[in-house]
Amino acid sequence: MTLLTDPAASFGFSLERVVLERTGQRVLNEVTLEVNQARVGLIGNNGSGKSSLVRLLNGLLKPTSGEVRVNGRNPADGPEAIAGQVGFIFQNPDHQIIFPTVLEEVAFGLRNLGRSRKAAQAEALAFLETQGRADWAQRPVHSLSEGQKQLVCIFAVLVMQPKLIVLDEPFSALDYPTRLHVLNWLHQLPQQLLMISHELDCLDGFDRLIWLDNGQVRGDGEPARILDAYRQASLAGVTL
Amino acid sequence: MAGRSPLHRLPAGVKLAALMAISIALYPVDQPLWLLPVLLLTIAGYATLGPGGLQRLTLVKPVLPFLLLILVFQTWTQGWAAGLVMLQRILVMVLLANLVTLTTSMDAMMAAVMPLLRPLRWVGVAPHRIAFAVALLVRFVPVLMALTASLLEAWRARGGGRRQWRLAVPLLINAIRLSDHVAEALAARGGIPNDSTH
Numbered sequence: 001m002t003l004l005t006d007p008a009a010s011f012g013f014s015l016e017r018v019v020l021e022r023t024g025q026r027v028l029n030e031v032t033l034e035v036n037q038a039r040v041g042l043i044g045n046n047g048s049g050k051s052s053l054v055r056l057l058n059g060l061l062k063p064t065s066g067e068v069r070v071n072g073r074n075p076a077d078g079p080e081a082i083a084g085q086v087g088f089i090f091q092n093p094d095h096q097i098i099f100p101t102v103l104e105e106v107a108f109g110l111r112n113l114g115r116s117r118k119a120a121q122a123e124a125l126a127f128l129e130t131q132g133r134a135d136w137a138q139r140p141v142h143s144l145s146e147g148q149k150q151l152v153c154i155f156a157v158l159v160m161q162p163k164l165i166v167l168d169e170p171f172s173a174l175d176y177p178t179r180l181h182v183l184n185w186l187h188q189l190p191q192q193l194l195m196i197s198h199e200l201d202c203l204d205g206f207d208r209l210i211w212l213d214n215g216q217v218r219g220d221g222e223p224a225r226i227l228d229a230y231r232q233a234s235l236a237g238v239t240l
Numbered sequence: 241m242a243g244r245s246p247l248h249r250l251p252a253g254v255k256l257a258a259l260m261a262i263s264i265a266l267y268p269v270d271q272p273l274w275l276l277p278v279l280l281l282t283i284a285g286y287a288t289l290g291p292g293g294l295q296r297l298t299l300v301k302p303v304l305p306f307l308l309l310i311l312v313f314q315t316w317t318q319g320w321a322a323g324l325v326m327l328q329r330i331l332v333m334v335l336l337a338n339l340v341t342l343t344t345s346m347d348a349m350m351a352a353v354m355p356l357l358r359p360l361r362w363v364g365v366a367p368h369r370i371a372f373a374v375a376l377l378v379r380f381v382p383v384l385m386a387l388t389a390s391l392l393e394a395w396r397a398r399g400g401g402r403r404q405w406r407l408a409v410p411l412l413i414n415a416i417r418l419s420d421h422v423a424e425a426l427a428a429r430g431g432i433p434n435d436s437t438h
Contacts, residue, residue, distance in 0.1 A: 080427065090421065104346055112430030
């Protein structure tokens, strides 16, 4: 397991005996984690609490009890306060892209960080240039391919320079080559990544895997070992 | 639509004001021949957008049946002149409004509309939120159309008949779920920026 040693890139999040109840049901049960690896995967069956767990990290959900910390901050202060720290990529780009053109979409988060309209646009354009996608600026988002849309979602988050990027099944709409391309590109980012994925081969080269089962951590550690255990358990069958 | 045509460079406020002024000015015109040059000028406006500009005129295709219906109805009740006037008036307004949308970025549009919404503050409604809602609506029209199409597909795939109005409720439910997702994504990037602070 590799820890990033570059102090400039120091990051991490932790959960301390976190309990989360939604509509009377216990979704997370006493979860305690300390995570400061650069590439972290989160696996588990549907309904195991993965999406709920990551939503605690940016304040979209608040723990019923216990404490969540992201880079020393408390996300329970609300998503608005933590948006500059935690970038969130959702499953479906169409749920996430708010503006009709790429430039407006990328500039949006900057406005929320306090930039003026003009400064935000200039900064967004400069960012697109560094990504070699300046020609996308004026493109209408609905004309982009699914892979391009997902990239725009990531750009829109990346431009805010978060320390942690959470990806909630980001590849479900992407074909295999696009998935590989985006994955490669993600691996080059300096940020800490926390990725939920059902495509287990996407988690190659990750530093740590966390396996959630029924709201609890069932496995945690070296990816090969966790994947193996998860596969074994899956072969044993599930009850639908 | 991306571009640097003269219409793109015109400030959003000017375009919106002109749209309103033209719409009002057309109202008293009751001679179909006087409206024809206005219609032609509007079409010329599309031509100034550069290559592909005139292609954008096809947007009126879906409303053509309605226009035809209005034309027939007006001609039947008030004569052919009234019918042609009504037809051209609606065409000009739809095309002009679309021309403004095509050549104005959402951001600029919101900024232009904001001052008009300012009085809302007296009743406790933040104007920037309304402006934002309008922008969202425009962005999600294609998404909602795709949603409708996929529901219709699922309906047909299982042998659904012609009573397609039955899709209204699932469509509504899907739209509400979509809005939940969008709200979440918005919050995740820091909520709705408040323009009045800049």
